[in-house]
Amino acid sequence: MKLDTIAVHAGGKPDPATGAIAPPIHLSTTFEHGPAGERPLGYMYIREGSPTEARLEEALAALDGGEAALVFSSGMAAGAAYLATLPAGSHVLLADDIYYGLREMAKDFLVGWGIESSSVDMADLEAVRGAVRKQTRLIWAESPSNPLMKVVDLAALAKIAKDAKARFAVDGTFATPILQRPLALGADAVMHAATKYLGGHSDVQGGALVFARRDETYEKARHTRHILGGVLSPFNSWLVLRGLRSLAVRVERHSANGLAIARALEAHPAVQAVHYPGLSSHAGHEIAKRQMSGFGGMLSFRVKGGREGAVGVCSKVRVFTVATSLGGTESLIEHRASSEGPTSKTPQNLLRCSIGLEHADDLIEDLRQALE
Ligand SMILES: Cc1ncc(COP(=O)(O)O)c(C=O)c1O
Numbered sequence: 001m002k003l004d005t006i007a008v009h010a011g012g013k014p015d016p017a018t019g020a021i022a023p024p025i026h027l028s029t030t031f032e033h034g035p036a037g038e039r040p041l042g043y044m045y046i047r048e049g050s051p052t053e054a055r056l057e058e059a060l061a062a063l064d065g066g067e068a069a070l071v072f073s074s075g076m077a078a079g080a081a082y083l084a085t086l087p088a089g090s091h092v093l094l095a096d097d098i099y100y101g102l103r104e105m106a107k108d109f110l111v112g113w114g115i116e117s118s119s120v121d122m123a124d125l126e127a128v129r130g131a132v133r134k135q136t137r138l139i140w141a142e143s144p145s146n147p148l149m150k151v152v153d154l155a156a157l158a159k160i161a162k163d164a165k166a167r168f169a170v171d172g173t174f175a176t177p178i179l180q181r182p183l184a185l186g187a188d189a190v191m192h193a194a195t196k197y198l199g200g201h202s203d204v205q206g207g208a209l210v211f212a213r214r215d216e217t218y219e220k221a222r223h224t225r226h227i228l229g230g231v232l233s234p235f236n237s238w239l240v241l242r243g244l245r246s247l248a249v250r251v252e253r254h255s256a257n258g259l260a261i262a263r264a265l266e267a268h269p270a271v272q273a274v275h276y277p278g279l280s281s282h283a284g285h286e287i288a289k290r291q292m293s294g295f296g297g298m299l300s301f302r303v304k305g306g307r308e309g310a311v312g313v314c315s316k317v318r319v320f321t322v323a324t325s326l327g328g329t330e331s332l333i334e335h336r337a338s339s340e341g342p343t344s345k346t347p348q349n350l351l352r353c354s355i356g357l358e359h360a361d362d363l364i365e366d367l368r369q370a371l372e
Contacts, residue, residue, distance in 0.1 A: 003063065003178055004248040011059030011241060025238045026051040048226050052234040056241045057208075060198075063177040063244070064190050064210035068218050070225060071208045071237060075173065075193025076101050077230035078207030080109070082169060082189060083138075084228075085220040088114030090137035095122040095152065097145040099171065099193075100340045107343075122152040123284065125160065132164045139164075142171035143180070144288070147300050147336045147352040149275035151284025154291055158186025167217065173197070174326075178251040180292045183212045194232075196327030197297075200243040200250055206232045250329075253357050254297025260360040261353070261367065265301050270309070270371040272302040272349065297355040298326060300336065303371070307348035310335050314351070316370035319362050326354030331363055 015024050028050075031043035043049060053071055060069040072078040079102050086092065094106060096119045106117040120131040122141050132139075139161045143152045154170060161168035169189040170182035176197045182190045192198055194206035211218040225231060232240070255278075262276035274281075277288035278295030288295060303309040313333070314322045320333040336352040337344040355363065 006062050007244050007248045010062040011055035023052065023055055023238065023241065025234050027234050047229055047231055050234055052237040053232055056237045059241060059244055060208050060210055065181055065183050066210040066212055068214040069208055069210045070221055071206060071232040072225060073230045073232055074205050075195055075207035078191050078209050080105060081221045081224040081230065082191060082209055083110065084224045085217050086115055086137050089135060090115050091133045091135040092117040092138045092140060093131055093136055094119045095141045095145060096120060097148045097150050098142040099146045100344065122157060123150055125156050128157065128160055136164055136166045138167045138169060140169050144174045144277050144298065146174065147346055147350065149277060149298065149300055151277045151288045153287050154182050154185040154187060174296055174298045175292060176247060176251055178248050179294045179296055183210065185291060188212050194240045197251065198243050198247065199240050200247065200327060202325060202328030204236050204239040206236050206240050250357065254355055255294035257360045257363065258295060258297045258299055258355045261355055261363055262299050264364040265367065268371055270304050272304050274301045275299060299355065300350050300352040302347060302349045310349045310351050313370045317366055319358060319366035329357045331356035331358055
């Protein structure tokens with residue numbers, strides 16, 4: 001089946017008790033079990049797993065083409081659970097441009113877990129080969145990346161990881177499974193901040209890991225969630241599941257708007273550079289064409305007036321809202337270095353946009369007047 005159809009139906013069997021088409025939200029934290037802890041219907045206690053969460057996991061595994069999925073209370077909780085599957089003494093190779101929270105996690109937490117990390121420009125495959133160490137157990141990429149929109153060759157990186165006997169995981173938040181399916185390109189796992197496009201309405205926080213195989217790594221991440229407790233609540237599971245139903249059509253519109261706005265910005269005299277993988281000027285455009293079915297609604301651009309010019313644009317927009325996060329129906333813009341704080345490596349003249357579902361003409365006009 002096509003992804004549009006899977007998005008509408010996966011995890012959506014009518015409720016066996018009532019025939020309800022909209023899935024029930026099972027709020028129960030505990031489930032009747034047998035005299036010796038038997039789980040006749042598969043559940044025991046909410047932190048171990050719950051029916052609404054299970055529906056969402058079934059849907060996400062189907063969308064990303066994995067054997068199993070786990071959902072978490074946030075994208076960060078999902079990323080942490082994956083990294084926590086590594087034994088002490090491991091080395092993790094991170095892409096140089098990744099979500100700053102994951103970079104902070106590496107800096108502030110991995111060391112305490114006995115895990116070393118280093119970063120490399122994953123657009124440079126020779127550099128990646130050179131950065132792999134004997135102890136490298138995981139290569140972690142993000143494509144397109146936040147906030148520079150770098151695109152890396154996922155199939156080539158999967159091969160490098162395989163040759164090194166390391167795992168390969170991809171943060172696929174910006175692309176969603178509609179535009180890019182890393183597992184089909186050889187990745188072992190894909191991570192999503194469900195807070196973004198999967199939820200789709202800026203009203204739910206969640207995270208997901210989808211696994212190519214229901215293997216030991218899956219079991220370890222499941223154990224981490226069970227014991228450390230980063231579960232997704234039944235209501236939030238339900239909201240993300242509802243978001244998935246319209247994911248394919250939303251992403252189509254996000255992508256069409258993203259391309260229109262990127263082209264308009266590229267032609268604007270006050271703009272120094274536009275980072276959008278759908279533009280032929282983008283360094284990763286050819287790879288993006290190969291491994292993505294569209295280019296999505298995220299872009300960043302640099303203005304000519306430095307930090308002041310960038311902050312000035314934020315103070316003048318009327319249709320865009322100045323806010324962090326992404327993937328909702330409304331267009332957002334932010335001075336990314338300010339959002340990331342003092343440890344940010346992001347250029348000071350860079351603005352990151354999450355292009356929403358408004359009419360592209362209104363968004364272009366808004367940016368044009370703000371750039372004046
Ligand atoms: C690419 C990417 N990965 C992971 C995360 C973390 O997700 P969450 O905020 O749900 O923890 C974000 C959040 O912005 C993100 O943009």
